Amino acid sequence: MHGHPYRRWRDGAAALRVGDAPATVPVEIAASYRARTRGLLGRDGIDGALLLTPAASVHTFRMRFAIDVAYLDRGLRVIALTTMPPGRLGLPRPRSRHVLEAEAGAMAGWGLRVGTALAVEPAADSP
Numbered sequence: 001m002h003g004h005p006y007r008r009w010r011d012g013a014a015a016l017r018v019g020d021a022p023a024t025v026p027v028e029i030a031a032s033y034r035a036r037t038r039g040l041l042g043r044d045g046i047d048g049a050l051l052l053t054p055a056a057s058v059h060t061f062r063m064r065f066a067i068d069v070a071y072l073d074r075g076l077r078v079i080a081l082t083t084m085p086p087g088r089l090g091l092p093r094p095r096s097r098h099v100l101e102a103e104a105g106a107m108a109g110w111g112l113r114v115g116t117a118l119a120v121e122p123a124a125d126s127p
Contacts, residue, residue: 013029017120052099
């Protein structure tokens, strides 16, 4: 299953497939304004990733840890990658429709790079 199976994005848990990797990464979807605004604020870390949609930029003000940031186009292909320490404002990326956040270093471990295609699938424990 490529792209995204959801016609409309909703807040909640899902699974992220990176390229052709057999394993998936847990991902939390933040589609509502409230969930996107809250993001990773107040957390000490994240297991997996947070997908902000729609989003073209992020900031790390009031965050407690550095994060990897992947900017994704409409088809969930990585168009830019960066690591941001706390207290920074990221510039908006043209063509970015979604932003994926994870703890610094995590994305390299998943083999994420510019051009990688991602897919969001229902979480394994969902019906």
